[in-house]
Amino acid sequence: MYYNGIYHLFYQYNPKGAVWGNIVWAHSVSKDMLNWEALEPAIYPSESFDINGCWSGSATVLPENKPVIFYTGIDPNQYQVQNYAVPENLSDPYLRKWVKPADNPIVVADETMNKIAFRDPTTAWKIGGHWRMVVASRRKQRGIAYLYRSRDFRKWVKAKHPLHSVPNTGMFECADFFPVSLSGDTGLDNSAFGPNVKHVLKVSLDLTRYEYYTTGSYFPEARDKYVVGKGFVDGWNGLRFDYGNFYASKTFFDPSKNRRILWGWTNESDTAQDDVQKGWAGLQAIPRKVWLDPSGKQLLQWPIEEIETLRGQNVQLSNQELKSGEHIEVKGITAAQADVDITFSIPNLDKAEPFDPSWTNAQDLCGLKGSTVQGGVGPFGLLTLASEKLEEYTPVFFRVFTGLYKHVVLLCSDSGSSSLRKEGLYKPSFAGFVDVDLDDTYKISLRTLIDHSVVESFGAGGKTCITSRVYPLVAVFDDAHLFVFNNGTETITADVEAWSMAKPDKMNN
Template sequence: MYYNGFYHLFYQYNPKGSVWGNIVWAHSVSKDLINWEALEPAIYPTDPFDINGCWSGSATILPGNKPIIFYTGIDTEENQVQNYAIPANLSDPYLRKWIKPADNPIVTADATMNKTAFRDPTTAWKIDSHWRMAVGSKRKHRGMAYLYRSRDFKTWIKAKHPLHSVAETGMWECVDFFPVALSGESGLDTSAFGSNVKHVLKASMDITRFEYYTLGTYFPVRDKYLVDKGMVDNWGGLRFDYGNFYASKSFFDPAKSRRILWGWANESDTSTDDVAKGWAGVQAIPRKVWLDPNGKQLMQWPVEELDTLRDKRIQLKNRELKLGDIIEVEEITAAQDLCGLKGSKVQGGVGPFGLLTLASKGLEEYTPVFFRVFKGEYKHVVLLCSDARSSSVRNKGLYKPSFAGFVNVDLSVTKKLSLRSLIDNSIVESFGAGGKTCITSRVYPQLAVYGNAHLFAFNNGTEPISFDLSAWSMRKPLKMNN
């Protein structure tokens, strides 16, 4: 959340080790989304209503500029219940201390619901004197977003019907429900509603460990969400990210009138590796989110503040790559089945072409991020791939998948494709076609590390391509100055 000049990031954390368990709500603050300071945990298990765990939730800013946290607690009966916490001292700019009032829990599952699959309350929204929030759940194999209403933010009543549900999708975790403007890139407060607004419903699917979202219309009188006609509403639907990206959460940033999305990139190595590293899991770069002008999907782009870390720049202008060409850019220190079958080496017509990131000098290791273009019935079909299969000479204990997502562009109109990749020691986060399709890969090179990591542009298609390229080394973010 953004509150009184500071961004507050709360996240699931085990202070006693880099393995699952003993989870608290860790708390970090920043003035710019880039330079952060870690504070003491905001919430940790202390009471009967959360003694067995403090799980995910959301923050809401109430009228009078008062923040409140909703979160899922595991109680003494191992049931999942919804609790709230409030700042102990609103005059503290960091909001270091949080209080869990005695009237918790505020929402419990009724007799018709699965009490052990009922978690992750959303940010609340208010329309016509009633607050609403949604909580993820499942009924047998049907994914559910239960809806609750309140006038006073204390007494919450379950609506007769869920906000939305989809058969055969399993448990919905970390549900997010928010409005987007029909035009422009400005974000909207979570309570925004009207004729110029479309709504987004996202669920993190526990079975697939991927996230899926739909666009649709919210009807507050009936408190129902109807998905746009023609939109896929299941595991084959749209995703924020087609790679290692889960449990995301968005919030409205009033300081810059934008909606920001944040996702978790979990590890792809073993828990033993995590213990050796001393840490596990990273937050992806925060992304600005808005509605594509075509109205059929969301766009995402790294927050503008990230550019303040740019350092040395390398540029290649109007260069041509023919079949098999590879050009080294700079030493860097700092539809899945199709990609899996063909990879970056199998020759095509237009493509594969793109970048070999985190590459060793002799290409024993590399993580390619690339496009393939196919002829469709009516127009060209574009695929963005991020393939981790060659990312490390180590094989044992590593998950090295090939990720892919289709890119909704008309090449007969655009005549070109864009790609932005953010490359760190163990993560490659890529944005295709200005943010239409995003893929995050976790990789663990053994050779292509620090000064031995290289970046190449390549083309393995029979058709030559021309390209412009800019690459920056990046400075490290700093601990926030008090």
């Protein structure tokens, strides 16, 4: 939430340890989304309607410039109920203390609904005389986004029909519903509506532990329904904000720069015992600006511009030729903490491997054809967090196939070789297809942000994004290296620009 010049980040937190439990709403503030100061928790269990937990929700800034938090409380029956909280003192610029009015809870599940699967109220929006919000739920294996309406923001009534529901998805969590402009990258307030606006519905899936989104049309006057746009997959195989370690995401409108910002939770890939030993678990990915691609087929994402103020030492490799089997080190930067922007040029696509139409799962395909499996055009990309002799490395790479109508591009971030540690780590091959027409440009870009145990990659200008958590034993600090590589038979040319990255002055302390 952005309020009076301050960004507020509220997040689920256990003040008693690095494992799940004792959940409160932690609260941190920033003026630039880089330097963060941790405050006391904004909300913690204290009343009958949240005595067993204060779970996720959203913030809404009302037109009178009054912020309100919606959150899920767990009551004495273990039912999930929706509550609200307001600042105790609006003159406090940090909004340190929040109070829970006596008329809570404001939304409870009725007898037709699943009372133990009913959570994560969204940011509200107003069209006409009614405010609206969504609460995520399920009925058996049907994911449901229940819609509620209110005139005064306190008395809420369930709409006759859900905003949207999908069979066989399992539980919807952390739903997010927001407008995007049909043209340009300017963000919109949640209440924006009109002929030049599309809407996005994102849900996190409790069964799969990943998310998907669709864009479509919203009809507030005709049954208050969201209709998915033509061509979008509405289910497990749908588009994702991020094809890696990224969950429970949430966007907000930043009025200071007229942009929509996406936050995502990146959890650990080691064991709970590891987390206890190090004293923390989970982090927020770098905030991203998000907007609609000009094609209308998907969203684009890019690290917020403020990240670039952390750039330090810069190196460039221009028109670097990479023959089959070559890897070239990018020297002169801190490879364990870096920002890398690279454009690959492909002189010839004729040697691209044929694409098998049965390869519908990108992650499985990445596991089948990893960074060391020679292809025609690719694999080519980066070896991040690599040891000098490549005992450890996390490759982020493209692979190009010849499809029926155009070339198919795969982006992978493979943590299988990221650590010499043999047990206790989840080391998947994350991947997503990239919707790009190489026949027009014969070029494709990759930006990767590396921060010790986190590798965030943005393919083709943010069309496909992948976040990986890795735990190298050798390739750490000054012993980490960065390479550009090509293991395809076709020679590739790379233009590389990379920066050492400084840490912020205030790291949530």
